[in-house]
Amino acid sequence: MNLKTNNQKALHKHTKSGHSHFNLNIFGKNTELYFAVISGVFWVLGLGFSFVSGFANTTTTLFIIGAIFGGVFTFISAGQDLLKGQFKIDFLMLFAAVGAAILGKWGESALLLFLFSLGHALEHYAMERARKSITALSNLAPSVALVKYNDGLKEVPIERLKVGDIIVVRPNSKIAADGVVAKGTSAVDQASITGESMPINKYPSSNWQDEKEITKLLPEHRVFAGTINGSGALEIKVLKEAKDSTLSRLIYLVKEAETQKSPTQHLTDKFEKYYVPVVLLFVVLLLFGFLVIDETFQESFYRAMSVLIAASPCALAISTPSAVLAGIARAARQGVLFKGGRPLEDLGGISAIAFDKTGTLTEGRPTLTNAIPFGEVTKTELLKVAVAVEALSDHPLAAAIVDGGRKVLGNIEIPIADKLKSLTARGIQASLNSSTVHIGNRRLFEELTGARVPDDIDQKMAELESTGHTAMIVHRDEEYLGIIAAMDIARPEAIATITKLKKIGIKRMIMLTGDNQKVANAIAKTLGITNPMGDLLPEDKVKAIEQLIHQEGAVAMVGDGVNDAPAMAKSTVGIAMGAAGSDVALETADIALMADRLDNLPFAISLSRQANRIIKQNLIISLGMVMFLVPLTLMGAIAIGPAVVGHEGSTIIVVLNALRLLKFEMKTNNNTA
Structure with a gap:
């Protein structure tokens, strides 16, 4: 599996708001935008010639050429929808443009298709900006890795890496696989995967040869594909194939997330499902307005086309998905x-x-928190005995005592204990330098001595236990050495x-x-x-x-x-x-x-709240524009041109409003984001 190729294939699919990307890429991926610009140029030329007498045919020709360039993508999209038995926004716009042309209003027809195609193209361009944080993930993993063999290093495509391979990562280069550090020390930039702003120091695991599960590793020992190595060279044992890496899973899940609709989007889709047929029915009724009021069929037809444009829910359709996509992209960066x-x-x-x-x-793991000696015993002596005995045990608390104790003792030599014996539900026993050492709870020592533990020890243990610590008594022969305590700390x-x-x-x-x-x-x-x-x-x-x-x-x-x-x-x-x-x-x-x-x-949480606010703002803008334009076009107060400007303007506004989420930063001085 080629991680980059497979994930980049999905980038050409765009199903938000009922629109699709097409394979008509004469000028590359921005062909739709170039067609819209060309449409606009011809419309402007036609508008200019319309003020010069004797150039009526030239004016009409220029408007027609402009309409053709502006209508190509709209026609393809509407055709695809019709083949699926759907009447969507592209069809409504195309219908209105054809209607204006039938009336001989070539200028307004060209203007409609120019502005609609321009809005469409800018919408796609803006949405691609929201996708950049997501699509960039596909380029994080290097295409090859340096695999260590007996006779040296060999460059291997990452999809051919196998679990157990040892790869070499040079300074300041990308890590090619999820795995455990086998050799070397370096700071690794994990921001692309985890969002952590500071590099994380990595060093080898003591038992890296036996490691099989990355989830069992401490953060300082594990690395992820797509992260960036610092100034030190690393050797890494591969624990996941490229297709199973965290980066690959992340890309897949983020792309899946793009297709999962929010509750508001489900609601708007449901509304649109019934709204569009109602608009079409209303427009058909308006076509027969000349039978009711004193006007010509052409005037009724023109009014119907104006209302059709004003009532089309373009901005409504894109208002929620644009905010959701921008929000998901911003979150992924964090x-x-x-x-x-x-x-x-x-x-x-x-x-x-x-x-x-x-x-x-x-x-999630116990940590040594206290070492409290009693009598003439020093803290160093207490820890030496505790570490020596607990080193024989495989209990999680024992590991905490050994790791914590060794950090405190540093280079101090630790004696070697033997003859470990587990005393169920009470503690452990071992031999150390011809002495018998017990480490355990009160019950153990009450059984050994036949009496309660000393009051000062009992009181100190109770104090530690009341704050969530697990406290244990350390006892050698007939002497209480002190208390050690461990806790799963916050x-x-x-x-x-x-x-x-x-x-x-x-x-x-x-x-x-x-x-x-x-x-x-x-x-x-x-x-x-x-x-x-x-x-x-x-x-x-x-x-x-x-x-x-x-x-x-x-x-x-x-x-x-x-x-x-x-x-x-x-x-x-x-x-x-x-x-x-x-x-x-x-x-x-x-x-x-x-x-x-x-x-x-x-x-x-703050990002989610801001996304909800922007979705609500977009709904108000999109529905508000429809409520504003429909009465005006119905009364004939505005023509097709202003209706198109208002219609496409609201679409661009809601997309740009949604893109504000890409710049979202959490405020800390109040209770809002």
Whole structure:
């Protein structure tokens, strides 16, 4: 599979607002715009000659040529619609132009087709601008990669890369595949995939040869295709083929999102389905106006064509899809994937958000937080013993103690323990320098000594536990050495994110976790969460979401998209964290935060609200122009020319208004975006 070729094929399809791109590319991709300009030139020449006596035939000829150039694409589009049994806007415009020509109004017919084709072309041009952030994704991945073999390096097309290959990435070049860093250290710019503004330091995983799943890697060890390497050379073990890379999945999902209509778009499409036939029927009735009022058939016909132009819903048809496309494109630049117009609209109406705790509000892995020695024991001695013993264990808490302890101890030599014995639900036992070491909970030492643990130790453990820590006693032979504690700590950006969410009007923030309620309360208090809910199984989280929807009407669920997938599916809007490395999260969620960063959530909500505001503005502009023009043309107050200008002008205005979303930046000084 050629990543670039396959994804670029879709760029020639444009189905928004009932229009299509055609293969009539005489002057390249801007042929329609050039035809419109040529049409305009001939119309201007015809207008000029109309003021000179004796050139009536020349004037008519110039208008006809202008009408032909202006009507080519309109004719093709209308013909395609008719073959499908549909009467859409292109047909209405073509019908009106032909009607004006039949009356001998060649100038107005040419003006209509010129302005309609110009508006059409400018609409396509503007919409392509909205697509740039999306189509640029197809060019991010390099076409070839340097694969390491026994006899050196070989340049290989990326579609031929296999899982397990080792590729070499030179400084300041693009990374060709998703994988794990096997050798080298460098800062990698991941903005194209995750939206992170600063390069992320990457270095080898200690067990990269055994790694098979990119989702199990820490962010500092994994890399993505399409990201840009910094100043250091890297060797990367490929973990995903090109067709399965995060970049390829992202391009596919964004293009799918373009075709997913929002609730407002469904509503306008439904309205248009009935509106267009009603307009046609009304226009047919107006053709017989001369039977009711004192005017000629030609005058009735002219009025009917003017009303037809004024009533055509061009601006209405493009008002929502243009805003949705621009919003999706802007979000993609920030590392936020909206999977269609529905979540883009729905997120803006959310006032309650439920968060999964582990991996969403917290780091998702325990971290050593405290090492408290007792008596004459030093902190260094306490950590040396704890690290030596816990290094024998494969428990997640043991890994946290070992990693944290080694960082504190630095180059200090750590003794070697042996004879590890697991004491179920109590702790562990091991031998160290002819001594017996126990690390565990109160119950373990009450069994060993036959008495309660010392009051000062018990009191300190209770204090740590009340704030969400897991505390363990370290004991050697007959001596209490101290306490070590670990905790799944809050993400660095969590508190600031919760604060921003409150400022932009999110009233309820609920934390859903399987941890006990005491731990949930402690973390919630630290972060500013309003409603912590602990002791929940996955099915309990689903029930909690159902209850919240009943109370609030709508609720978003933020999680990793794996164990909380049922709750996310039940929520109004499911939002997946860190989706860049997870196919499951990309598939499950309505919205994916590609970077493993919570602070993109306020941006996503603010962008959604701004998109909703722009959609409403566009609807007011488009419907308002129709309501303004129809009575004037019906009364004969304005001719076809001004009606065309108003009609096409409103179309261009709503598209340009939608394109403001491409420049959207979240404001931080108030509760609006």
